[in-house]
Amino acid sequence: MSDGSISQAEIDALLSGVEMGAGDSPAAGASFSGGGLSSAQSELLQSFCQANVGSFCPSLESLTGKTVSISPPRVEISSKEEFSRVIPDMLVATVIDFEGEFAGDHLFLMAPE
Known part of the structure; x- marks a missing residue:
């Protein structure tokens, strides 16, 4: 992701909850309960x-x-499984990492049209 873009494999990894490296894991103490x-x-x-x-x-x-x-x-608020069923095949994605009270990886998705 050195040029700021994200590959389909990285999108898939984010949606499946797979850690892609030290910079991509949630901050200590941060969690997503799944309950919303x-x-x-x-x-x-x-x-x-x-x-x-x-x-x-x-x-x-x-x-x-x-x-x-x-x-x-x-x-x-939805599960990763629900989310992956409703997103289109082609997307433009941006991942932004937040720290502090609102810590975690945040994924912004846009249709290319």
């Missing part, structure tokens, strides 16, 4: 995404040279 988030946590995550989505359009427009429109974000 509380209502308050889900609302907080939704607010965080909504507050930051506005900065994504100008960045993506400068990268692509095209007009970008982003739908309002939504938070859905």
Whole structure:
């Protein structure tokens, strides 16, 4: 992933929960219970995404040279198995590692069209 892109094998590994190296494992004490988030946590995550989505359009427009429109974000909690059944075959993926209170690997997926 040295050029910032992620391979299909890396996407598959992320979806299956396989660790791909020291930098890709969750921070100590961080975990995903599989049971999801509380209502308050889900609302907080939704607010965080909504507050930051506005900065994504100008960045993506400068990268692509095209007009970008982003739908309002939504938070859905599902298992990796459920998630892997609903994603399309072709995706553009970005992995961002967070540390601190919101630690973990976060995967942003976009359809290429």
